[in-house]
Amino acid sequence: MPLRPVQTNIKAVDARALGHFWAEALGWSAYTPGVTTYVGPPGGLAWPDPVVLGIDIVPVPEPKPTTKNRLHIDLATTSATHQTELVARLRALSATPVDVGQGDVPWTVLADPEGNEFCVLEPREVYRDTGPVAAVVVDCADPRAMARFWGEATDWTLHEVTDDKAALRSAGGGGPYLEFLRTPGAKTAPDRIHLDLLPYPGDDKAAEVDRLRALGATDLDVGQGDVPWTCLADPEGHEFCVLALP
Template identity: 80%
Template sequence: MTLRPVMVNIKALDASAVGRFWAEALGWSAYSAGVTTYVGPAGGLVWPDPVALGIDVVPVPDPKTATKNRVHLDLATTTAAHQADLIARLEALGATPAQVGQGDVPWTVLADPEGNEFCVLEPREVYRDTGPIAAVVVDCVDPRAMARFWDEALDWTLHEVTDDQAVFRSAKGVGPYLEFLRTPGVKTVPDRVHLDLLPRPGGDEQAEVTRLRTLGATDLDLGQGDVPWTCLTDPEGHEFCVLALS
């Protein structure tokens, strides 16, 4: 297995504005070398980053629907004061409170300026060393089935699998987690947020795509045309892309 997540892809009407929001939110920098806006750790563009998952904001012509994304980011905090300060700063940047049926919970659900939901978590020891993004969270029907597919798809380590969740992290134990959480309902519309995967050096994009198809991935036509990446869905319909090594 030679695939690893390298970016969280977010679709937006105004990619530049949403990119600036996420750069300010995470304390990172926004880079706009082309039509997309890439957000990564400050200090100069390094891609792929050896630890962090960057955010690539891609312009699209249609706004987000009212349907909740089934993929979202959880942001880490270190203290209760940090959580409160971060929420206040995010709202000043244009985030708005969001209701997704969360009830009375110790974390806060917000939406970015174009309605993409994310959570600001209360301090949790497990996320003390992840950086600003604690986890990429994917709603799913069957975490065990997701664990079987993604454990074969990625070179990340499967830390936990139960009826309620499956948890992955880089084999080096750095950066954010990837979590599949059992959630009521099924996927009904395309997500505005998905993962981009990249072969490790020496890997081959097309060989990896073929392997993923044998595992249960399905080809996805988004009207992308002739591009140097491949769009797929996992067995529950979550979109993701396999990028080509440059």
């Protein structure tokens, strides 16, 4: 059975501090049950969440390089006033404006306190029911090829595919979209942000990893050592992990 995306993984020098930033940004809560800090809806830690993609922040010693991340988060807003107020609140939380060549656009590009770029979108009908995270967006050379791979890799449904953009979303509705945007330039550095996937109960993780390799994924050594998860890269080199069932 295809895998389910369960969280966006962000590397950080100060995982707790960045976790609290994202919790405040999204109106969620930060939980630190172990080494990592998990950001998810308030009301107690529930993992995996049945609807939202949580954010798992992992401590690392190296700061973010100056290169733009190839994966980022888009935040949804419900009105022009909401967008303005959210940008002001995020800046008060230490987000900073960044120029990634976006030009004159209706959305606002910011960076979190560790330099990870994200966007605060103008109101869009398509994101009316996503919650605070509208989409997880991946820069790529070929959105159609990415849609084929990720559509087979996960149990999410393809909503849109063109030469410039592909979008998938959980078949159950709710939660964010996973979008692939045609973007100039090639991937040149390891991703600071990646997706984590999880098998369903009763599925064989090793068999799922083999299935992903047959779809074009490649094994990846990022110094993880002997761990229960498997690190892979998609056909364009974006890192992702297949987690072990809890």
